[in-house]
Amino acid sequence: MKLMSAPFSHSEYTTVSLKMLVDLARPAAGLSFHKRAIRAKQSGDYISRFKGRGMEFDETRLYQGGDDIRSIDWRVTARTGKTHTKIFREERERPVFISVDQRATMQFATRGVFKSVIAAKLAALLAWTAHHHGDRIGGQLFFDNYCHELKPQNGKQAVLHFLNALVKVPVPRLSSNEGDLEFVLNRLLHHVRPSSLVYLISDFRGLTPHAEILLAKLAQHCDVVLLFIHDDLEQNLPINGRYRFTQQEQSVVVDADSKQALDYQQHFLDKQTRLQQLAKQRGMIFTSINTQANPLDCLKI
16 A cells, blocks of 8 residues: 655545635535534525624614513614614624644655645535625635735635645745644634634644633534545554555554554544534534545535
């Protein structure tokens, strides 16, 4: 079993091109955001298990039977002597913020495509979906020593700017902790506006207890979707045998019966369980996606 390696191949299995991501605009037109486990129905295109879009003040009018007393405008009521109530309208747009893991651990697959490839395709589909819904699109891309945020903006140009960033290889830095998951989530908390819809696409390598706390903080103010990318081999190691993995000039032989291999598999399963439990506790959506999956099918919910 051989690990595919990007330096030797520029095929669609190991890398993405701008054309590949642009071509996802049409299939994304049929997607919508999270229609399962409905908690509230809002006006517009979104039906979501989440708490809904932000509300903005529209006008004040005379109180009518059935109005929510919590919306009474006491200042106007006191001034006029007649009970008035505040009318709110749901925002017509909200930021959709897509954080994409492109670290070295994502440059891996034993079947299907690299984790980085399916992550980029998922991100592109989500960006086009946001565009079709009239929402602002922003994002975060993080590598082993580089992290960059894109401010949410409207329009096709914003989507193309995001897609260009996905295919652009960053200039390496000699030393940096910007690929550390805790660092990435801290930046996310500072850059994402409350009430945003946030997608985090990652293999969640480096998920620490503190990183889990940061995810929980993010979920307090935003609608969060965790897309957990993995290769089947990480979840289901062969029962027995010795397997060689290669990348460029390096190689390693793994004994599937060894304690180290079994510990690796258990660590993966523990991480997946912790993410699932955290998502359930904090009202996030968790989806596990392997490298053989069709990205479009994964978002048809």
